[in-house]
Amino acid sequence: MANWDADGIRVRIRELAARDPDRQRFGARTHGYALAPPLPASEVRAFEETHGIALPAEYRSFVAEAGDGPAGPGHGLMPLTAPRPDADGEWAADDEWREDRLPGRLAEPFPLTQPLPGRIAARAELTRGTLMLAELGCGMFFRLVLNGPRAGEIWQIDPDWGGFVPVSPGFRSWYTDWLTSP
Template sequence: MGSWDEGGVRARIRELAARDPERSRFGADTHRYELSPALPEVEVGAFEEAHGVDLPTEYRSFVTEVGDGPAGPGHGLMPLTVPRRPETGEEWAVDDEWEEDRLPGRLAEPFPLAEPLPGRIGASAGELTRGTLMLAEEGCGSYVRLILNGPRKGEVWQIDPDWGGFVLVSPDFRTWYTEWLRRSS
């Protein structure tokens, strides 16, 4: 698969914004229903080379055909590259979790789980996220992550170290993102 309908995605986001002028839906006050421009293919290729990964096709095509966040599930889709607000160019969303993902070699490491790990995780959460890319923050230490390698490559998992464990939430990025577009009506 791979190709996205950029115009359709952007139209749906505009529709969601028009229906939520107060930004009362969860996360809307953070992502503001804004979608940054798509990234040039060369920039995404440079990211992959620098980190020793091949991004899953559905996610890669989204950032090269549609946009690099933030409108999306949770508090918004985390940008692949330096996060900047589309209208102002100001940096946003850079936190310890985002920066930790970009440490040399971290994304290329093997994803350590073969099966979901439900329940309380505690202190080992950092080790469990190797080989994954943060897609969105859900709040209170809960994150949605994209598996980058191994048999579960391309799946979207949620990690909630205190209560929910590390569990599968979607078979792929396209399903995860389009479900947000649909359910946010």
């Protein structure tokens, strides 16, 4: 099932914000419990055509039905088609966002079939065929696998300690876990 209850998501985000008025929950000061409007389906299709990919259905439907970030895990969801309005190049996430949009990068095969624990030297080579969804800080990111046998999974990359490992079978469970966590 790919459809989302956008009204229910917005209600839940308002509840989270009401319980956290001082923005103490991790990432809340960055995303501010704000959910941008959804993207028009034509804009999502144009993104896919430009990059030669098909977004996993759960993510595709989220940005087209619920919203294009930022409220979400980590420091919040990165927007799909346009950089953050306040992007000034000082956040690592902004650089990752721009790198993902280089011609052909998202359509390349995801190079891993198994988790890669431990320190990582060649991060840029490993993230081909994935879309950065959110930053955790300290060079750690959540990434959505776009192609190959792991397509649709969410992986976390932590080049210093944790490696590059799957953390969720799909966008729906990953995002819903964030929505329902205390």
